[in-house]
Amino acid sequence: MKNDMNLDITRRHFFGRSSTGLGTMALASLLNPNLLSGDQPANPAVAGKFPNFAPKAKRVIYLLQSGAPSQVDLLDYKPSLEKLHLTDLPDSVRGGQRLTGMTAGQKTFPVVKSPWAFRQHGQSGTWMSDLFPHLSKVVDDICVVKSMHTEAINHDPAITFFQSGHQQPGRPSIGAWLSYGLGSETENLPAFVVLLTKNTFHQAQPLYDRLWGSGFLPSQYQGVKFRSQGDPVLYLNDPTNRDAAARRGMLDRLEKLNQLRFQQTGDPEINARIAQYEMAYRMQTSVPELADFSDEPESTFELYGDEAKQPGSHAANCLMARRMAERGVRFIQVFHRGWDHHSNVNKYLPNLCRETDQGSAALIADLKQRGMLEDTLVVWAGEFGRTVYAQGRPETFGRDHHPRCFSIWMAGGGVKPGISYGQTDDFCYNVVENPVHVHDFHATMLHCMGIDHEKLTHRFQGRDYRLTDVHGHVVKDILV
Template structure:
């Protein structure tokens, strides 16, 4: 075909709009220019407290927190055995759950066929701790040391009654898969403070419970947001990320030249077709290169003091344990990672709860408490929000064998805690009834929690949106209220 005829065929509406986006390629290349945390901080100082170099531009108002560490307790801890003290259960132990308390609320298929629903008192004693006098179970002795630093929310609730939709709801704001995760929304809205690490990092604790619920990558996925906002999972076995050592044996200088040429080729393609995923690909290559340089220093714990290891406990030296991941989370926070998600599995106790629950509580107790203490000692707790909790609660009544009983799923009320980042310390929020079955004061829905988290980071959950398939989406959908009562 004659060159002029070929050119005529190429000039169509699609080609016109694609060619008009050539500036995107230049913008993508400019974004690869090496930047440092100090430079990002300088930009923030020049532009005021609301500035953030994220996709959505500036924050909506001055933030209280810069980052989030979310300690997800997958499987759902029992609230009446951890943070919601119910002395009346001593008298109710063994009694049938009254219909006036249950109020016809649905049960799972695991207990709906039980002829009897006898109440079970807490498997551990509760004591008051700190100047605040917060009640905390003896299953969590190290949490007693942070009683004055945490806000215990005893009135969380959700609509989801099974694990998969419930944890998906917490992480993405919807029970059905396919929505961006909270970390991806924050990455999209705020960008990253780090030039060498992703804005969103995921850590999975080693699983020691054979009945632990599975986890899915969609819980930290970006869904329809640009894919560079998805969580990056650090592995606990072998290298934390694949190909940390270049399998080709190329030097850093050779790798740098290769990526520069590849970025040029991708930018040319981006200018021709206008596909935003090409921009994401360029960023991914660049981030992978930077992580090859920065990650070895991140995971090298030899610089940590003996006092730090004493604080986190002996498990902190064992990769993949909750304590080790909590220590790694602090190191990630120091290096500017925006959202750090930890998952600990094993709280799903439908049977033999009196033996299994203390074991799992011991696995997470010291590391979780040490993280708060460590951040506070380093002056980081004020601008780091720590969240601890599962996807729903547990029933007050016994499931299965009365002697080796478990507790079934209970979405109507459960407990989580929050610390730092503009949250009032040393308080309890919300109340449940004496059966620990219904909320009687200050309920906090999943959407309210996510709205409050965004608010603490300077984002209005109603304005952090992304248009997809003709609709503006947000993590709180059309719901959610900021819980201002817990804000300091």
């Protein structure tokens, strides 16, 4: 009988299912508690190779502002725009650079200064918009990079590039690469978790699961998305209401049955089934405890604000990120949508800043007071920037996509605090000093985690791939 079942697995069947079967077998190995210890990388193929040197950061919290925040109005102060306001952007500044279809037909490109004041803050004297009253209080802990640039000019290829180092879908995300190289520090939670903030903006770019996918890496390295409403993960509650001992006994007996079936058929998906049951069992305990904020003192909510009590808000996700970091999650990514302002910047940008400012600043302060900021790399970024010229009428103006220069900030995890890096021209249109490409940004993130970006590779279809492809330089000037 056993031989008859083996004959059912034909050559076509084997090759047709290998891509998922091998991935799920790897998933089973990931869920093996012995392989999930902090001392073992998740992937045996890179065991002992990473980190390449002593890391400054143990984990990353990445706050991604989907839609592209306007650097002109938030982080890159340009007093020169006071005199240039409503003048036409010179052709010599644009330099024949391509435009999106939304402004390519404009006959004029009126420069519009920021409607909001900028002030210097902290001992560092960092310039910051009044739209960031909370972030301005922690400027001495962050590094503002004003000279970011990318090739992508539209949202989907740009955010895909920021997530995976390539504009076309199909490559592993940065969180997947880190999980692949470094493994997990906890056996009860995934190494890579994604949090999506509730969308309150009427127009927001879609977020696809592939943005935190594993691409051609084994599937266990993809991000696990936590929901913003209801249980963070589906089916956490046991519908039978049986006690833990009964559930454990049931799973043990079920595993024996599945093992017998695997011996009969050799179907690798059975191992994945076993592993999924085990992960579900552990997460039934770990996730409710993680998501229960009742053990947080009132001082926490004074720091993060009352919105931290509302699941799915940016503040609640920042607090959740801190709790995950405490429990050993390697890479935590918080997505906040709605930063795509092609019109009515005056109306929409303040709302987005109010939603995110306090939670982001509180995360920095909270990690610092717990002694965790020094080994936690925090990143705030969008996929590109915004034009200095107006899209539409100046009185209800928007700002178009601008890949030539934009600003991000980083904190902790080996990054110099209280500095600004890079410069743009008087029009905030071109980088004129210390350019930082997306590949450089990725190489620097990996360096903070103790990884030489040229050595973290995976062979796929006869070629060695890496996050930075054949590019990227570590920006050593911003590192301690």
